[in-house]
Amino acid sequence: MNKWFSSVTILSSVQWLFFIFANTVVVPISVGTLFEVPPETVAFMLRTSLIITGIVCIFQGWIGHRMPLMEGPSGLLWGVILNLGMSASSLGVDLSTIGGGIATGVILASLFTLILIAFNGIKLIQSVFSPMVMTVYLFLLTFQLVFIFFKGMLKINDQGTLDVGVSLLSVGIVIFVGLLKLQKNQLVSNFSILIGLSVGWIFYELLFNRESTANSQSIENGFSFFPLGQPNLEMGIIGVTFFAVVMNLSNSIASISTGTKLLQLESTEERFRRSISITSIFTIIGSAFGLVPYTPFTSTIGFLQSTRVYQREPFLIGGGLLAFIGLVPAFSSFLAAMPITVGNAVLFVAYLQMFGTAFSNLNGRTFNSNTIFRLAAPVLVGVSLMNVSPTMFNNLPILIQPFITNGLIMGVIISIVLEKTINWKAYEHTLLAKDAKTN
Secondary structure (H helix, E strand, O other): HHHHHHHHHHHHHHHHHHHHHHHHHHHHHHHHHHHHOOHHHHHHHHHHHHHHHHHHHHHHHHHHOOOOEEEOOOOOHHHHHHHHOHHHHHOOOHHHHHHHHHHHHHHHHHHHHHHHHHOOOOOHHHHHHOHHHHHHHHHHHHHHHHOOOOOOOOOOOOHHHHHHEHHHHHHHHHHHHHHHHHHHHHHHOOHHHHHHHHHHHHHHHHHHOOOOOOOEEEEEEEOOOOOOOOOOOOOHHHHHHEEEEEEEHHHHHHHHHHHHHOOOOOOOOOHHHHHHHHHHHHHHHHHOOOOOOEEOOHHHHHHHHHHHOOOOHHHHHHHHHHHHHHHHHHHHEEEEHOOHHHHHHHHHHHHHHHHHHHHOOOOOOOOOOOOOHHHHHHHHHHHHHHOOOHHHHHOOOOOOOHOOOOOOHHHHHHHHHHHHHHOOHHHHHHHHHHHHHHO
């Protein structure tokens, strides 16, 4: 039992708490605000998100994939839900109708996934999301996260210009955390995330006197089932959401596969079944409270590589602390006041490790002038879409827009199509034969 109460475990648990919180807090607030939910209900959604996220992390680490991999709101589904919400006026329906359609789609897709798991459909899922598709996914996820946190650490004024003071502090935090990470002292290096977040928060408060942030909301009671809208049969919304939730399985496959490699564990079918089942069950529960569907965070790999704390105990304690904080309004209010720019600056450094994870996932694979298309085409098209304004696609059918404007989804879809329709080995052999004749 000593390992549960050692100083390293306690510090690691607090570091996990801040990491999970920073990746969770903005999501329910942004969704609730977009769907014009009353402030007290948004506060309730935040508290519920903390409680359920903490509990699902414990379940995953205990009986699911049994690894220290954060379970949280899916970035892919978060983007789809926000896109659908912003399309309400174009679709000619109110926000509650869209919210209800999303809830129906999430529940149906989660039930479909549970049925698939019950009938041993893991191999089918893995055949669709092949190693090359997962490599494409990891590269695109790296770019998406780095773009998000880079923009998030640079504060923009109401006039649309850069707040130089806050932005310089963020850059300073990035450099500070990076230098801590490179220290030879392993204790300092392993806790660079926690140190950087604490020091950055203190300097922010001293320099900017508690400027309001995107997540500084009071935590009050605002209980409501399906706060975004009661489940309905708006088939277009249901279809888009259903497809996106099924696509989100790529995240689970990538997270578990990459995690087992890093931790040198066996990647068994049973591990996938337990993890995906827990994700689906808690996604159904969360949908009743307007929460974004859950998924194991592939980006946790970057956090683990930064901290080099691979034990499960701190992760389980961190999840328990998060759930406890969600139950106590005073604690929730305190953490919700964390400057969003500081959190983004620290996460920016943590997720730089993701590029190495994506690169190493190639396993030394080499490409020629033909086979490079299987990697370059989906990755570069996906990155291009990430940097194109969604308004460019306003003349396309509304229900296509959430997909075409999401570079991650489109990149993965293109990769799946390329892997299933082209025999890449034939192109490898053809060029080898040509080289042999030339020589």
